[in-house]
Amino acid sequence: MTSADPIENLATLIRCPSVTPAEGGALTALAAMLEPLGFTVERMVASEPGMPDIENLYARIGTEGPHLMFAGHTDVVPVGDAAAWTHNPFGAEISGGEMFGRGAVDMKGGIACFVAAVARHIEKNGPPKGSVSFLITGDEEGPAVNGTVKLLQWAAERGERWDACLVGEPTNPDQLGDMIKIGRRGSVSGTLTVRGVQGHAAYPHLADNAVRGVIALTDALMHPPFDAGTENFQPSNLEVTTIDVGNRATNVVPAEASASFNIRFNDAWTAETVMAEIVRRLDAAARDEKLRPGRAPVRYDIQWAERPSHVFLTRNNQLIASLSGAVEAVTGRAPKLSTTGGTSDARFIKDYCPVVEFGLVGQTMHMVDERVAVADLETLTVIYETFIARWFGDARS
Numbered sequence: 336m337t338s339a340d341p342i343e344n345l346a347t348l349i350r351c352p353s354v355t356p357a358e359g360g361a362l363t364a365l366a367a368m369l370e371p372l373g374f375t376v377e378r379m380v381a382s383e384p385g386m387p388d389i390e391n392l393y394a395r396i397g398t399e400g401p402h403l404m405f406a407g408h409t410d411v412v413p414v415g416d417a418a419a420w421t422h423n424p425f426g427a428e429i430s431g432g433e434m435f436g437r438g439a440v441d442m443k444g445g446i447a448c449f450v451a452a453v454a455r456h457i458e459k460n461g462p463p464k465g466s467v468s469f470l471i472t473g474d475e476e477g478p479a480v481n482g483t484v485k486l487l488q489w490a491a492e493r494g495e496r497w498d499a500c501l502v503g504e505p506t507n508p509d510q511l512g513d514m515i516k517i518g519r520r521g522s523v524s525g526t527l528t529v530r531g532v533q534g535h536a537a538y539p540h541l542a543d544n545a546v547r548g549v550i551a552l553t554d555a556l557m558h559p560p561f562d563a564g565t566e567n568f569q570p571s572n573l574e575v576t577t578i579d580v581g582n583r584a585t586n587v588v589p590a591e592a593s594a595s596f597n598i599r600f601n602d603a604w605t606a607e608t609v610m611a612e613i614v615r616r617l618d619a620a621a622r623d624e625k626l627r628p629g630r631a632p633v634r635y636d637i638q639w640a641e642r643p644s645h646v647f648l649t650r651n652n653q654l655i656a657s658l659s660g661a662v663e664a665v666t667g668r669a670p671k672l673s674t675t676g677g678t679s680d681a682r683f684i685k686d687y688c689p690v691v692e693f694g695l696v697g698q699t700m701h702m703v704d705e706r707v708a709v710a711d712l713e714t715l716t717v718i719y720e721t722f723i724a725r726w727f728g729d730a731r732s
């Protein structure tokens with residue numbers, strides 16, 4: 336059975352040029368791996384006005400619980416500077432013990448290994464004592480509108496229920512076995528616009544310099560710290576990402592200035608409470624007279640970016656223990672249970688079932704010459720196979 340070989344599986348997937356939003360043949364190739372194993376495969380196309388349609392895939396084997404979901408994406412980021420690649424980015428060439436190609440680690444490699452792990456499990460034990468499903472989107476690296484969110488809704492409306500989910504994103508910083516993600520920080524972005532009065536730099540009392548206002552407001556966002564961290568999370572952190580005035584004249588006081596910011600927040604907050612704290616800080620700073628003595632409060636408005644990402648922490652010990660036990664049994668190393676890094680589709684899945692993330696080493700993701708150690712593909716497959724056996728064993732006992 337070829338789909339028991341993660342190297343073959345990955346080569347097939349890399350050769351499909353599935354740069355978001357193109358399907359590129361990747362889901363068709365995946366379906367061709369899963370159907371012979373006994374999976375029922377469905378393709379779900381999601382649409383949104385003004386956006387390209389996105390193809391997604393849902394496949395399940397088994398009709399009973401417990402039900403384990405593997406989630407991921409077959410879309411990849413663009414190649415970038417094609418001339419800078421030492422191997423064809425869609426060639427899956429192996430050189431020096433590494434397979435090169437866009438998506439090798441993020442995250443066709445994770446999918447290739449999980450398919451191989453399920454194939455081996457079935458070969459040895461027959462169909463799983465429960466159900467396994469693949470929830471695979473073609474819109475993770477893009478706007479993520481027609482991807483995991485809609486696919487989850489679509490499946491849930493058809494009665495699908497899951498007991499646990501493993502996302503196969505690359506979670507290991509340096510070596511296979513470093514890190515399992517058991518949660519993610521939340522993320523909120525916004526843009527402030529400060530409105531003053533334009534005037535002559537020599538007659539500032541007749542004007543109201545918007546730069547003074549924007550400095551006062553952004554200063555209040557950057558300190559004091561929002562918190563000191565929590566048991567499972569690092570401290571929340573806000574970064575001002577741009578300040579724009581656009582004034583070229585040194586003798587003119589500008590009337591308007593804007594600034595954008597992003598905060599990554601921990602479980603001491605919700606998106607709502609962190610937004611309220613930001614507004615509280617801005618209102619206090621607007622009244623502060625340090626930079627604007629004797630002035631009326633800074634006039635500003637705030638525009639929040641759409642769809643904040645909510646913070647989450649998985650507390651399902653059985654799921655975490657079976658995965659971290661599998662990692663340790665295979666690699667001899669106890670993985671760190673972490674909530675660091677950016678957001679992922681796990682933030683949508685957590686509304687349906689407990690979710691953890693573990694995949695390949697992420698060092699070359701999105702880079703020129705993205706590549707994976709061939710040995711890691713075999714090791715990750717054994718980890719996934721061990722995890723599947725342990726999770727079904729524990730879930731049924």
Ligand SMILES: [Zn+2]
Pocket residue numbers: 408441442475504505
């Ligand atoms: Zn990814």
